[in-house]
C-alpha cells in the first residue's frame with residue numbers, strides 16, 4: 001500500500017467511525033513519509049475525534065510545518081486549541097483557515113464555536129454572530145450551522161428564534177446531541193418538564209452525551225422536587241394550627257391532619273410522575289437515588305413537612321413549636337445551601 | 352530517557368491502538384535502535400515476536416539490539432549454535448538464540464496444564480478443541496460457553512438450513528435478520544466463524560475491510576452481488592460483521608457515499624426485487640445504538656441477541672486456546688479463569704501475550720530459557736486491565752434512557768444481575 005492509499009483508507013475508516021484503526025494506518029503512513037502534510041492533517045482529525053487534543057494539535061502543527069497553506073490543518077488546530085482552552089490562539093487559527101478558504105463553511109463555524117465558548121467574550125458577540133450566520137449561509141444543509149445560529153440567537157435573548165434553529169438542526173440530523181440538549185433546556189425553562197426530560201434522556205443515551213444528559217435530568221428532578229415546597233409549607237401551617245388548637249390528646253384530629261399532610265404529598269407525587277414520560281420514570285428515579293444534591297434538595301424541601309410530622313406525632317412538643325419551626329428553617333437553609341454548592345461543582349465538571 | 356521524537360511518539364500511540372501490527376512495531380524498534388534506546392527496542396521486538404514468532408525481520412533486529420552483527424540476508428531459522436561456539440565478548444545475552452530456545456522449549460516434558468480431577472468423567476480426556484479461526488475450522492462445539500447464543504443460532508439458522516420442511520413451515524417467521532451485539536472481544540465474530548465452519552460454502556461473510564473496499568471504490572463487488580450470490584446459493588447465510596460501519600447513523604456519514612450502501616442494504620434486506628427465501632442474515636456490532644434505525648425495522652435486522660463476556664467455562668477454553676502453542680508449565684486454568692471474571696476473550700488473549708512477553712524478556716536478559724508459568728500469568732492478570740467496563744458504561748446509559756420497545760431488556764437484566772445498575 002502506498003502512503004496515499006493508506007491515508008485514503010484511514011479517511012474512509014474515520015468516516016465509518018473506526019478511529020483507532022485509522023490511527024494505526026496513519027502512523028504507518030507517517031512512518032513512511034514524515035513530511036506528508038495531508039497525512040498529518042488526517043492524523044489531527046483522528047486524534048481530535050478520539051478526544052486526544054494535545055496530539056491533535058501536535059499533528060495539525062506538523063501538517064502546517066510542511067504546508068502552511070493547508071486550511072484543513074488550520075481548522076483542526078483551531079478546534080484543538082479551543083478544547084485546550086487556548087482561546088486567543090484558537091481564534092487566530094480559525095482566522096487563518098477562513099483567510100485561506102473563505103467559502104468553506106466549517107472555517108466560519110469553527111470561528112463561531114470558539115468565540116462562543118471563550119469565557120472572555122460572551123453576551124451578544126458581533127463577531128460570533130457574523131461567523132455563525134456566514135456558516136449557515138454557506139451550508140444551510142448542515143445541521144451544525146443551524147445549531148450555532150441558534151446559540152447566537154439564544155445569547156442575544158431571542159429564545160423563539162433559537163428554538164427554531166435547534167429544531168431545524170434536529171430535522172437535518174436527529175442525532176445532533178448539542179441541539180437536542182439546548183432545545184431541552186429551553187423547554188425546561190419554559191416549564192415543559194415532559195419534553196425536557198425526553199430531550200435530556202436522548203442526550204444521556206448518545207455517544208459522549210451521558211454525563212451532560214444525566215446532569216440535566218437531575219436538574220429536572222430538582223425542579224420537580226422544589227415544587228413540593230408549597231406542600232411542605234402548607235403542611236407546617238396545618239400542623240401548627242392543629243398542635244396549638246388541640247394541645248393535648250385529640251388523636252382523631254391529629255390523625256386527620258396527618259392524612260391531609262400525606263394527601264398533599266401524594267398529590268405532589270402524582271403530579272411529578274406525570275411530568276415525566278412513563279418509560280423514563282424508573283431510570284430517572286434510579287439516577288436521582290444516588291445523587292447527593294438531589295437528596296439534599298429533597299431534605300430541604302421536606303424539612304417543614306418533617307417538622308409538621310413531629311409536631312403531630314409528639315404532643316409534648318407542641319409547647320416548643322416555635323423551636324421546631326426554627327429547626328426546620330435551619331435544616332432547610334443548610335440543606336439547600338449545600339445542594340447549591342454540589343450542583344455548581346457538578347455543573348463545572350460536566351462543562 | 353531522552354525525549355521521544357514526534358515520530359516515535361505517534362508510532363507509540365498508533366501501536367496502542369493496534370498492538371498486533373508487527374511491521375509497525377518493528378519500525379518503531381528500528382527507530383529506537385537508531386536512537387540508542389536498546390532496552391525499549393528489545394521490549395518492542397519481544398512484543399512483535401509474540402505476535403509473529405517466525406518474523407525474520409524481528410530476529411534480525413533482536414540480534415542487532417543485542418550487539419551481534421546482523422547476519423547477511425538472514426536465513427529464517429539459523430541452526431542452533433554448536434556447543435563450543437565462542438560467545439561474542441560483550442554480554443551473555445548477545446548469543447541468545449531464538450531458534451534453539453524454541454527448540455528446547457518444544458521438547459519439554461513438563462505437564463503443560465494442571466488438569467483438575469475430572470469430576471464426572473464426562474469429558475473425553477485429551478480432546479483439545481481444534482481452534483483454527485482463520486480457516487474457519489471452528490465449529491460451534493469449539494466455542495466455549497455461550498449456550499444460549501448457540502441455541503438461538505441453532506434455531507434461527509442451522510436447523511432451518513438443514514431442514515427444508517422447517518423452512519417451509521416457518522418461512523414467514525424466519526424473515527428478518529439476527530443482530531448479535533455485545534462488548535468488544537467477546538466472541539461475536541468468533542461465533543459467526545463457527546457458524547461458517549458448520550455451513551461451509553453456504554456462508555458468505557462481509558467484513559469491515561470488504562465494506563471499506565466497496566466504500567473507497569477498490570472493489571467491484573458490492574452488497575448487491577453478495578446478496579445475489581446468496582440467493583443463487585440458497586439456502587445460505589450472509590454475515591455482516593461490524594454492521595454499524597455500513598448502517599451507522601453518525602452525522603459524519605449522512606452526506607457521504609456510504610448512504611448509498613445503506614440504501615442498497617435496505618433494498619436487499621427487503622428483497623423487494625428478489626426472492627429472499629432461504630437467505631438468512633446474521634449481523635454483528637459492538638454498538639447497536641449506532642445502527643441506523645431503518646435497518647432495525649421489522650423484517651430487517653429486527654431480532655437482537657446479546658453476546659456477553661465469557662463465563663468461567665468459556666474463559667477456560669479461551670485461555671487454553673491462547674496458550675496452546677506457547678511454552679508453558681504448571682498452568683492452572685481453573686484458577687486463572689476464576690481470577691478473570693468479567694474479562695473479554697480479547698482481554699484473555701492479551702493476558703497470555705503479556706505473560707509470554709515477560710517470560711521471554713526474562714529469558715533474553717538472563718540468557719537462560721525458561722517457561723511461562725503461573726506466576727507470569729498471575730502477574731500479567733494484575734497488569735492487564737479488562738477493557739469492557741467502558742462499553743458497559745455506554746450500554747448502561749442507552750439501556751436506561753433509550754430502551755424503546757424493550758430492545759435492551761436482556762442487557763438491562765444482565766446489568767442488574769451484575770450490579771452494574
Ligand SMILES: Nc1ncnc2c1ncn2[C@@H]1O[C@H](COP(=O)(O)OP(=O)(O)O)[C@@H](O)[C@H]1O
Nearest residue numbers: 494495535536537538539540541665669696697
Ligand atoms: N466463547 C469463546 N470461546 C473461545 N474463544 C473466544 C470466545 N469469546 C471470545 N473468544 C476469543 O476472543 C477473540 C476475540 O473475539 P471476537 O469474536 O473477535 O470478538 P467480537 O467480534 O465480539 O469483538 C476471538 O478471536 C477468540 O479467540
Ligand SMILES: [Mg+2]
Nearest residue numbers: 539540541592
Ligand atoms: Mg468482531
